[in-house]
Amino acid sequence: MDVLLVEDDDSIAEPLVDGLARYGICARRVATGAAALAAARAEMVLLDLGLPDIDGIEVCRTLRHHADVPVIMLTARGGEADRVLGLELGADDYLVKPFSLRELVARMHAVGRRTTPGAGGGHGSPEGAQRVGDLVIDRRTRRVRLRGTPVPLAPKEYDVLVALAADPGAVVTRRTLLETVWSPNFFGRGKTLDFHVACLRRKLGDPACIETLRGVGFRLAVTS
Known part of the structure; x- marks a missing residue:
């Protein structure tokens, strides 16, 4: 390295x-x-x-x-x-x-x-691209497209999205997201997670694309 x-x-x-x-x-x-x-x-x-x-x-x-x-x-x-x-x-x-x-x-x-791009595997093409409705996540290049249009994401925003997209529709707890995207030893109050989720919703253009389960966590909504 x-x-x-x-x-x-x-x-x-x-x-x-x-x-x-x-x-x-x-x-x-x-x-x-x-x-x-x-x-x-x-x-x-x-x-x-x-x-x-x-x-x-x-x-x-x-x-x-x-x-x-x-x-x-x-x-x-x-x-x-x-x-x-x-x-x-x-x-x-x-x-x-x-x-x-x-x-x-x-x-x-x-x-x-x-x-590392592609480290999380993914559902999709051999190149590592995953499709969730109109959203395409390419782990090989760490790029995201929505209906064919590139979505510029900060590194942590991308990592949160990938963590949610690992099982679309399933709930991912706040603690799991903090430990996966940040650190197993992250003991902050979690405001940084809410900040990144809010940024993701804004950039994806739909507040409903990431659903909040109050006191539990978040899930990526699956759309056709």
């Missing part, structure tokens, strides 16, 4: 690069937000929020605007507001310092499984 590590603290970055190498992970390290945005595309980004030039939140926002690369935030900011903001901006996971190398590697592999 080719990883971009964005960390300005040498005492953290250098042993982290060496430790990841022992797990067969090649980490290219940069120390500023500007260098991260100018770096060659990586398979995953490990992003410190406390950078000397650009706040890591802004770096994440910009990365998400230009590329669909998995991002794990590494930060000393452990407050719920910071975690929710980071996840809503598209981070795939959020790890608070100090953390163990084994936990980080486990999180990286989990994020990789969730975000």
Whole structure:
């Protein structure tokens, strides 16, 4: 795995690069937000929020605007507001310092499984495209079309849609969605999930396309 590590603290970055190498992970390290945005595309980004030039939140926002690369935030900011903001901006996971190398590697592999195109299989063509009514989800390219028109989705919006589309019409609990799309250790109040579902409904053009079962979860409505 080719990883971009964005960390300005040498005492953290250098042993982290060496430790990841022992797990067969090649980490290219940069120390500023500007260098991260100018770096060659990586398979995953490990992003410190406390950078000397650009706040890591802004770096994440910009990365998400230009590329669909998995991002794990590494930060000393452990407050719920910071975690929710980071996840809503598209981070795939959020790890608070100090953390163990084994936990980080486990999180990286989990994020990789969730975000790799086609990893979830699917009902549809051999290329990984799934049709649910007028909606087509192509896992190979992570693209969605509605009646033939592309639907631009943020990475987490896409992941929520894929989780719901795994069994169209079936209820997916809130906890299952949070653990599948974000992290098994996500203990926020779930507002970030409601935010992404609301965005999905708006982009799909029909509030009824995703039904809410209050206090339970959501389901993707099956239309002919």
